[in-house]
Amino acid sequence: MADSLGARQAAVQRNREALLAAAAAVFVEQGVQAPIRDIAGRAGVGLGTVYRHFPSRAELVTAVYRHQIEECVALAAALLAEPIPPGAALARWIDAFVEFLVTKHGLGVALQSADPSLLTLHTLMLDRLVPACASLIAAGVAAGEIDPEVTAYTLMRAVGNLCILGAGYERADAQDMVARLLVGCRRAP
């Protein structure tokens, strides 16, 4: 009894994760506006199953990115605890953020869209990521390494935008441009 119940719940969970993986992949290929049918097909489930797990596109999008966002949040705390200069900590954190944006998840495109279905994602970023980034900036400012004019939200939006890739503007280009942007955020001597 408990076994078969557990087995069922496990299957449901597997389905949910298959959907998240499929959605992440499809979002990268087609953007967050990709047809729900495509996601269902990629996950190998029926259309209704997507709607069962994620009644609205917003919930699916949010679920896809939540985990990555939480990892970023955790990293910020970890870096602050390390005995390195705050400016370097910020740089390393931004590197990791870029890695997420660019490598596997299409978050960049997602962040810039005004689409109502992305409101929750935006909120999530505001609530979780911005404070994490702000703490690193504050440390950098306190150490005299970062220009106090720089705000976390704006910087993150800018980095997010710089990570929107395309033909002829690849990952390495985004990394380079972000690094240069950070140089411009240092405290003027």
Add this chain to the structure above:
Amino acid sequence: MADSLGARQAAVQRNREALLAAAAAVFVEQGVQAPIRDIAGRAGVGLGTVYRHFPSRAELVTAVYRHQIEECVALAAALLAEPIPPGAALARWIDAFVEFLVTKHGLGVALQSADPSLLTLHTLMLDRLVPACASLIAAGVAAGEIDPEVTAYTLMRAVGNLCILGAGYERADAQDMVARLLVGCRRAP
């Protein structure tokens, strides 16, 4: 006979210009994916007329932005001719580019889209804008003011991305971020 021919040609030309103006306005309001019907309606012409003048969306998009792009090209030449330091010239040119991107034309969004209908726009940028920008960069590099690693195409894509606005990330933010990016493009001392 000649008169009525001339009159007809003039009417055709007027239609074309009304369409360009309407498309520019609609692109700003709704983005480059706006329904063709909206553009036709705004221009006061029939749907078929849009397709006659611009058989594909790409051609319409390209035509809309071509004029702005040519102004930028001309500005680059003008700035190079002025007796100012090349780094300042580049900064002023980028300022103007940002102005175009941000103020009236939604070019930012257009540039980052992977949509095949924007391929020609991309080509146009490559053909006309990149050389203009490259000439300013080259001058800056020659003067020892700009990092020789910076390439025109990448810089323009980055600036284009930084100019994708949204709620909480307005024109002034984009201008600020672009300025900081340029700081990061200076030759390392």
Add this chain to the structure above:
Amino acid sequence: MADSLGARQAAVQRNREALLAAAAAVFVEQGVQAPIRDIAGRAGVGLGTVYRHFPSRAELVTAVYRHQIEECVALAAALLAEPIPPGAALARWIDAFVEFLVTKHGLGVALQSADPSLLTLHTLMLDRLVPACASLIAAGVAAGEIDPEVTAYTLMRAVGNLCILGAGYERADAQDMVARLLVGCRRAP
């Protein structure tokens, strides 16, 4: 063993009754086409349980209304046994029928629908209610109070229709219209 068998059967019966109550409530609120899921949810059981007890919507609908219908049947016999004029007996019976139709059960809508899922309900009405009504009409005809042209089935359909309520046509309106219809069913002097 006998106990647990009895207990199980009791639970099954409880489920069935919870479903009937839930369906009656949902039919009133949303009509007989309400989603099966809503009924399951209201009854606090799983979807499959609904299908086990009532394999088709028709069976559920019929079961919901059967009890009310039997009450009407019993009332007809009781009224015939009372020492009142047959015309008054018919009027009182119709009043009670209207009460059922209008007050709690949405039967009015159900009776007029051509939906195949309501065929059995229709049959039930034919088999049980029409004879009951016919007996009252026959008594009225015999007493010279009711027009012999009136047939039970037609009258019941008409009353059923008159009891389909809506904004601006409320219970009291239906009662009034039914009363006037009955006036028109009296024997012409």
Add this chain to the structure above:
Amino acid sequence: MADSLGARQAAVQRNREALLAAAAAVFVEQGVQAPIRDIAGRAGVGLGTVYRHFPSRAELVTAVYRHQIEECVALAAALLAEPIPPGAALARWIDAFVEFLVTKHGLGVALQSADPSLLTLHTLMLDRLVPACASLIAAGVAAGEIDPEVTAYTLMRAVGNLCILGAGYERADAQDMVARLLVGCRRAP
């Protein structure tokens, strides 16, 4: 030029009328909630054509019934002008109304639905039909033939309901029941 323009407009008008005819037929068979696709198919046009002519279901429904409604309105005026007793005029008008409801148009079902897509139709009835009926009732009341308690709106809803046909309750039954209802609306002696 004028000819071909006229021909085109005529074709459009024919299409529109084919749609109205198809919709009327489909509404009778399946009710006003019938799939738009079925109406398009019956009319021999594409789906989009239905939406072009009637952007919402409400507009289609209203258009289907508007003509019949206006005929009824006109009839009321004509009957009032005739030298016949007002009670007879009302009876003849109601006969005509029943004819419309029952013969070709399924209006009965339409009138009782609370569906938002039928709001306009309801409004139309309120605005046009109810005053027409009320004028006949007023004349009957003034002549002492009609019970002053009877209101036009309620009577029309009742007649509408009585005209919802089904297996075993046909046109003749509806006519009979409506006639009896009218008897019940006479002034009590």
Add this chain to the structure above:
DNA sequence: TATGAATGAGGGTTCATTCAT
């Protein structure tokens, strides 16, 4: 040339129904 009516593919969403556990 210009028009705009017509078409139908495409994508969102709901819900009846099945079936493994």
Add this chain to the structure above:
DNA sequence: AATGAATGAACCCTCATTCAT
């Protein structure tokens, strides 16, 4: 027996594109 996850058919609606006039 009960559960509820999964499925997919069926509808709705929008809009790019074609083409007769």
